[in-house]
């Protein structure tokens with residue numbers, strides 16, 4: 001389970017669609033000691049809650065699961081360099097590795113050294129080469145073009161940074177991944193072809209990622225549900241044809257059908273009052289819910305335990321007779337229609353189509369599907385984890401792919 005350090009929400013970019021604008025602080029102020037104390041406390045608590053599952057893994061001869069600590073923002077690389085090091089070191093000391101989600105602009109030689117030292121998995125937020133990335137960055141189009149070039153260059157630098165290995169004949173590099181937000185500027189017409197080409201290039205370098213639908217409420221930016229359905233389906237088909245290891249959410253849907261644990265939070269009964277998969281440690285050390293739910297400019301602290309309330313509401317509404325309910329659970333709370341958590345995800349139609357297509361493909365290839373999950377009520381424990389609600393959440397930030405652990409459905413680059 002990931003612990004996300006969100007001590008600083010300031011950013012050097014002003015991306016047009018960022019969901020954090022309403023809560024962005026002007027000043028970079030945080031209580032480092034309080035943040036650290038909460039991270040340590042949460043780590044210990046989460047590790048304890050994993051005991052049962054880790055025992056099971058041990059019996060199966062598998063390595064134990066551990067919580068992960070990821071430095072988020074705002075933009076984490078605008079922090080003073082000693083604080084960046086402090087947080088990466090903290091993650092490393094606790095879990096043996098660390099993570100960061102960054103816009104990638106401020107990566108320097110010193111930062112790269114830290115990434116090596118603290119075994120940092122580097123998640124880049126970028127929507128493709130320019131002009132696909134035009135909604136990200138700050139200033140004029142020309143500036144954003146330059147910024148995009150620099151970010152892509154930094155991605156290359158990360159991928160080409162060697163890390164020490166026990167076997168001198170086997171080279172290893174830093175791990176990188178991509179979160180790509182899909183919107184009208186990169187998912188339609190010819191631009192989608194450029195996007196596909198870029199995804200292929202990344203795949204050839206061993207990079208994977210996650211495709212998130214943009215959700216600003218601005219029809220000039222967001223895809224319509226129809227456009228999103230068409231674009232996601234096309235990208236899924238493209239990855240199938242090219243043999244590209246699936247990005248999230250395709251990978252999560254496949255894992256869901258196979259009954260595996262690594263399924264993104266979007267499909268895991270997210271409770272808006274707890275968001276078990278997004279343990280956000282805020283600037284004063286308090287725990288907030290997933291920041292996607294701060295759209296009205298207020299900061300919401302989280303409850304200790306998941307209530308299963310959204311699940312209980314949704315199963316009485318549109319989702320009631322849906323074939324995919326026990327896989328999808330109504331999708332992302334932060335993307336609920338009208339931003340009302342009592343509604344299902346606004347991209348429901350896209351998920352329906354993807355679930356059907358992917359299920360049929362798996363069947364066609366003779367892949368055994370796990371038995372359909374039983375309907376889960378607040379009294380029924382999670383089939384896989386034994387927990388009463390929430391379960392082993394996967395927030396889309398840290399994913400595991402076979403032996404590789406990676407950020408937000410990225411795959412750690414285990415290049416030979």
Ligand code: SF4
Nearest residue numbers: 319322325328330348
């Ligand atoms: S696909 Fe749509 S209707 Fe079905 S469970 Fe998901 S959100 Fe609800």
Ligand code: SF4
Nearest residue numbers: 265266270290332334
């Ligand atoms: S489902 Fe959506 S709101 Fe819930 S934790 Fe995941 S991203 Fe956040």
